[in-house]
Amino acid sequence: MSMSRPKTKRLNRSLGGDLLLTFVLSLMAIVMVLPFVYAVVNAFKPLEEFYLFPPKFYVINPTPENFLDLLTLTNNLWVPFTRYLFNSLYLATLTTVISVVVGSTTAYVLAKKNFHGKNFWMSMITTSMLFTSSILGIPQYVILSKLGWVDTHWAIIAPVVGSTMGVFLMKQFMEGVPDAIIESARIDGAGDLRICWTIVMPMVKPAWITLGFLAFQSGWANSGSNLIYTENLKLLPTILAQISASGMARAGVGAAATLLMMLPPIVTFVATQSRIIETMASSGIKD
Amino acid sequence: MFKKKIKDPRPTIRLKDDLVSYGMMSPFLLMYLLMVIAPIATAILFSFTSYDMFSPPEFVGLSNFVYLFVSDSVFIKSLANTLQFAVVTGPLSFILCFLLAWIINDLPPKLRAVITLVFYAPSISANAYVVWQYIFSPDSYGFANSWLMSLGILDEPCLWFQDPTISLFLLMAVQLWLSLGVGFLSFIAGLQNVDRQLYEAAAIDGIHNRWEELWYVTLPSMKPMLIFGGLNQIVTAFTVGDISMTLCGFPSVQYAAHTVSLHAYDYGILRYEIGYSAAISLVLFIIVLFTYKLFAFAVSRIGR
Numbered sequence: 001m002s003m004s005r006p007k008t009k010r011l012n013r014s015l016g017g018d019l020l021l022t023f024v025l026s027l028m029a030i031v032m033v034l035p036f037v038y039a040v041v042n043a044f045k046p047l048e049e050f051y052l053f054p055p056k057f058y059v060i061n062p063t064p065e066n067f068l069d070l071l072t073l074t075n076n077l078w079v080p081f082t083r084y085l086f087n088s089l090y091l092a093t094l095t096t097v098i099s100v101v102v103g104s105t106t107a108y109v110l111a112k113k114n115f116h117g118k119n120f121w122m123s124m125i126t127t128s129m130l131f132t133s134s135i136l137g138i139p140q141y142v143i144l145s146k147l148g149w150v151d152t153h154w155a156i157i158a159p160v161v162g163s164t165m166g167v168f169l170m171k172q173f174m175e176g177v178p179d180a181i182i183e184s185a186r187i188d189g190a191g192d193l194r195i196c197w198t199i200v201m202p203m204v205k206p207a208w209i210t211l212g213f214l215a216f217q218s219g220w221a222n223s224g225s226n227l228i229y230t231e232n233l234k235l236l237p238t239i240l241a242q243i244s245a246s247g248m249a250r251a252g253v254g255a256a257a258t259l260l261m262m263l264p265p266i267v268t269f270v271a272t273q274s275r276i277i278e279t280m281a282s283s284g285i286k287d
Numbered sequence: 288m289f290k291k292k293i294k295d296p297r298p299t300i301r302l303k304d305d306l307v308s309y310g311m312m313s314p315f316l317l318m319y320l321l322m323v324i325a326p327i328a329t330a331i332l333f334s335f336t337s338y339d340m341f342s343p344p345e346f347v348g349l350s351n352f353v354y355l356f357v358s359d360s361v362f363i364k365s366l367a368n369t370l371q372f373a374v375v376t377g378p379l380s381f382i383l384c385f386l387l388a389w390i391i392n393d394l395p396p397k398l399r400a401v402i403t404l405v406f407y408a409p410s411i412s413a414n415a416y417v418v419w420q421y422i423f424s425p426d427s428y429g430f431a432n433s434w435l436m437s438l439g440i441l442d443e444p445c446l447w448f449q450d451p452t453i454s455l456f457l458l459m460a461v462q463l464w465l466s467l468g469v470g471f472l473s474f475i476a477g478l479q480n481v482d483r484q485l486y487e488a489a490a491i492d493g494i495h496n497r498w499e500e501l502w503y504v505t506l507p508s509m510k511p512m513l514i515f516g517g518l519n520q521i522v523t524a525f526t527v528g529d530i531s532m533t534l535c536g537f538p539s540v541q542y543a544a545h546t547v548s549l550h551a552y553d554y555g556i557l558r559y560e561i562g563y564s565a566a567i568s569l570v571l572f573i574i575v576l577f578t579y580k581l582f583a584f585a586v587s588r589i590g591r
Binding site for chain 2: 035038057118125129130132133140143161163167172175206209214261266269270276
């Protein structure tokens with residue numbers, strides 16, 4: 001057990017190298033953070049500042065006007081705004097749980113069980129990931145409509161259950177779990193579901209936390225606009241796009257909506273990343 | 288670690304294992320077959336037909352593929368663009384992802400969370416790359432043009448994404464900026480999962496510098512994540528299309544930023560030539576498959 005042992009001493013470090021690295025990283029960080037800055041600045045810009053020359057990367061007279069306008073517009077909707085918000089939150093949460101549960105269970109079988117057809121399914125999954133996702137669009141729609149799932153939330157959920165990304169990610173991590181641990185749990189009388197959830201999952205915590213975040217991010221951004229037509233089933237991105245897509249006068253409202261859409265993934269990201277860090281201390285449980 | 292191969296002679300045990308395995312995989316397998324395999328199989332079948340969604344598909348053999356390479360000069364152009372794009376951005380973004388994850392991994396935990404967020408920022412909002420449209424807008428209102436003109440570097444506004452001589456290079460830059468996504472996060476998670484004891488053992492065994500440690504300890508333990516991240520980068524690099532459509536317009540000036548994915552989109556979604564579009568996607572798939580096999584082979588040589 002190396003629970004609290006400090007990391008081995010750092011090899012070959014020089015002050016000059018560290019400084020150079022810090023400089024390069026800072027420079028990159030500035031370029032990477034541009035869309036954040038731009039989204040925040042734009043959300044607080046009064047309308048006239050959107051069309052200034054030369055354009056500004058900062059705001060002269062910050063105003064909450066855009067958010068108030070957004071509120072007014074959303075209050076005038078036929079279906080209450082909270083309905084769309086609820087739909088998106090509920091589906092994002094549900095698909096996140098599904099991704100992690102289905103992905104991990106399947107990955108456990110593929111990584112740690114012996115069964116007929118294992119290699120076949122594994123190479124099938126890998127190969128199908130190499131197709132462009134756009135190829136799925138039309139046939140998927142046809143199948144969903146044959147099943148009667150178009151215009152229901154099943155149209156959003158079904159593709160997530162069959163998604164290969166989580167399975168592949170989890171399988172890659174679970175392969176590193178020593179077989180000896182699983183064997184000894186089996187001798188102690190644990191079944192496969194139990195081994196998967198109480199033995200293997202804690203050991204690959206960074207993986208499922210990352211998967212959970214990615215699933216939430218894509219669930220939250222999913223607009224489902226070509227699959228769902230009934231007003232009170234629609235998702236938040238659809239409705240925000242609809243509100244802000246009404247000409248130049250709505251530029252500010254659009255910017256406010258963009259910023260609000262970015263917030264939940266950012267909060268989730270910070271929460272999950274700190275979780276990944278926590279697991280570092282417990283990774284000594286291996287062997 | 289060597290794998291124990293235990294051939295169990297008792298067929299009932301094998302049967303039970305099969306039942307448990309398929310039972311646990313059944314929700315995934317069912318939806319995977321319906322939502323992924325069935326659509327792919329349909330597309331493959333369509334690629335040998337002429338099909339416009341209104342009249343039934345008509346079998347045409349290989350003529351879609353022949354036409355692609357013999358008569359479709361726009362396809363050849365898009366193929367050249369895509370290959371050029373993928374050869375530059377694929378390896379670069381993969382290496383960038385790994386190096387950054389590796390550097391960040393050594394930082395104190397709180398700082399690391401913040402820096403990871405900063406580098407992941409372009410991927411957090413689905414179309415953050417639109418910001419480049421404002422920066423490089425082709426009129427004198429654009430940030431880049433107004434700065435460069437006030438500094439006296441440019442006399443008249445540069446067309447940037449509308450300029451066929453530079454648009455593809457600008458797209459490559461945007462792609463690199465976007466590249467710290469899924470693969471990057473999986474590398475960070477993977478580095479956290481490397482067994483600390485391996486580092487201690489390596490130090491005792493006489494590993495002297497960080498590069499040796501990287502090659503003999505870190506990279507071999509990271510192989511599964513390298514495969515995952517690499518697969519993502521390869522697919523992203525070869526299927527580029529959305530950023531081109533948003534930033535360079537569709538179709539781009541003189542097809543300078545036209546890609547194979549966009550060509551498939553053009554025929555599939557806009558012209559309803561489903562069969563031809565499927566053939567385009569299939570050609571792309573074969574290129575991606577070949578590249579992935581090559582990559583997987585390279586990863587298997589790591590640490591030797």
